[in-house]
Amino acid sequence: MSLEDLIERIRREAADQCAAWSAADESTQAREALKTLSAWGATAWTVPMRDGGADNGGLSPADTVSVRAMASLRDELAYQHGMLDVMLVMQGLGSFAVACGGSASLREELLPDVAAGKRVAAFALTEEGAGSSLSEVATQAERTADGWVLTGSKTFISNAGLADFYSVLARTSPADAERPSFSMFYVPAASSGLRTVNFEVMAPHPIGEVHFDGVALPESSLLGKEGQGLDLALGTLARFRTSVAAAANGFARRALWESKQHLQSRSQFGKPLAANQGLRFDLAEMDTRLRAAQLLVEEAAACVDNGEAAVAEVARAKLFATETASWICDRAVQHLGGLGVKRGNIVERLYREVRALRIYEGTSEIQKLIIAKDFLARDEF
Numbered sequence: 001m002s003l004e005d006l007i008e009r010i011r012r013e014a015a016d017q018c019a020a021w022s023a024a025d026e027s028t029q030a031r032e033a034l035k036t037l038s039a040w041g042a043t044a045w046t047v048p049m050r051d052g053g054a055d056n057g058g059l060s061p062a063d064t065v066s067v068r069a070m071a072s073l074r075d076e077l078a079y080q081h082g083m084l085d086v087m088l089v090m091q092g093l094g095s096f097a098v099a100c101g102g103s104a105s106l107r108e109e110l111l112p113d114v115a116a117g118k119r120v121a122a123f124a125l126t127e128e129g130a131g132s133s134l135s136e137v138a139t140q141a142e143r144t145a146d147g148w149v150l151t152g153s154k155t156f157i158s159n160a161g162l163a164d165f166y167s168v169l170a171r172t173s174p175a176d177a178e179r180p181s182f183s184m185f186y187v188p189a190a191s192s193g194l195r196t197v198n199f200e201v202m203a204p205h206p207i208g209e210v211h212f213d214g215v216a217l218p219e220s221s222l223l224g225k226e227g228q229g230l231d232l233a234l235g236t237l238a239r240f241r242t243s244v245a246a247a248a249n250g251f252a253r254r255a256l257w258e259s260k261q262h263l264q265s266r267s268q269f270g271k272p273l274a275a276n277q278g279l280r281f282d283l284a285e286m287d288t289r290l291r292a293a294q295l296l297v298e299e300a301a302a303c304v305d306n307g308e309a310a311v312a313e314v315a316r317a318k319l320f321a322t323e324t325a326s327w328i329c330d331r332a333v334q335h336l337g338g339l340g341v342k343r344g345n346i347v348e349r350l351y352r353e354v355r356a357l358r359i360y361e362g363t364s365e366i367q368k369l370i371i372a373k374d375f376l377a378r379d380e381f
């Protein structure tokens with residue numbers, strides 16, 4: 001199915017699909033969302049074409065994931081329901097290091113299943129002492145005669161407890177080395193010594209801690225070369241960060257739509273709310289800022305798909321789209337009055353769902369540092 005047809009199908013079917021599970025508990029919602037995504041064929045877009053992913057029609061090379069495709073899908077899925085959005089992207093984010101650094105046999109074993117939604121992926125970088133600053137990762141992988149032993153803890157890991165495997169960033173230099181070096185590992189969830197502890201965040205999102213208590217791994221679990229871990233981790237973020245901005249646009253688009261419906265259908269003081277100039281000014285600003293965010297996403301996605309590093313373009317898109325979406329969802333709550341904060345209202349859900357996007361995959365402040373660095377290094381303006 002083409003990307004356009006897939007998005008059309010999501011538009012037609014998502015509301016009914018979500019209604020069937022959105023009142024269930026969080027882990028049921030997550031599993032049902034993934035089942036729905038794989039039945040649609042959406043998960044196939046999270047894996048390179050070479051490894052069993054969807055035929056991307058030349059949007060990006062066969063050995064990588066198309067950012068334009070991920071962005072279009074996330075924009076639509078976030079419009080429909082945040083759980084669909086997160087379950088889609090985690091398949092890509094969690095498996096991309098395997099696609100880039102896994103052996104041919106590991107790729108063959110895992111990635112077609114990820115593309116089919118049969119194996120759940122997770123991406124484990126963050127630790128209690130290492131959030132924005134990944135070079136402070138302390139999880140240690142030590143060499144043994146026939147592989148590695150992994151010891152340490154990760155936190156804020158999406159799909160913790162649900163995943164079949166984790167792509168894990170660990171330190172492979174001695175703890176007291178002057179210049180630390182890091183590597184990525186493929187870690188099956190069933191490994192002896194791995195345990196997870198779940199917690200809740202403000203919107204439904206499967207998440208928790210992952211602990212590695214001396215997990216023995218074979219040599220083949222090393223992704224890429226020893227010492228390449230930060231490159232693999234940052235390369236994954238670089239490829240998927242634009243799609244966070246696209247998801248923000250999807251949440252914002254839905255909030256704006258809900259706002260418009262409400263302002264046109266509810267009357268106060270004898271006229272529709274939408275007849276008030278103050279509220280029209282608000283709608284105009286929301287619409288304009290959303291369009292600007294969409295253009296930044298289009299620019300960043302095209303650059304990355306065309307093989308450019310586009311670090312500043314991606315950072316601008318993520319910063320602006322996620323901050324704008326938070327603001328738009330906040331305005332939509334205001335437009336709905338009391339209904340905007342009533343549990344069960346779509347706008348109330350959007351307000352909670354959108355918030356984490358300004359934090360994960362690089363906070364807004366980190367995006368500003370990237371943009372400022374690029375700006376200061378430029379000779380032309």
Ligand SMILES: Cc1cc2nc3c(=O)[nH]c(=O)nc-3n(C[C@H](O)[C@H](O)[C@H](O)COP(=O)(O)OP(=O)(O)OC[C@H]3O[C@@H](n4cnc5c(N)ncnc54)[C@H](O)[C@@H]3O)c2cc1C
Pocket residue numbers: 123124125126130131132133155156157158159201205207356359360361362363364365366369
């Ligand atoms: C819903 C959700 C899902 C997540 N999923 C995953 C996942 O699947 N895998 C994973 O590995 N991680 C995940 N994370 C973790 C996420 O990537 C981190 O929360 C994020 O990188 C920020 O790290 P931190 O929370 O430790 O904040 P910190 O790095 O401690 O930052 C705290 C505050 O200080 C600011 N700050 C930090 N450094 C600077 C600086 N130099 N200049 C200015 N301001 C600064 C930050 O912007 C922030 O506002 C998830 C987080 C959330 C909320």
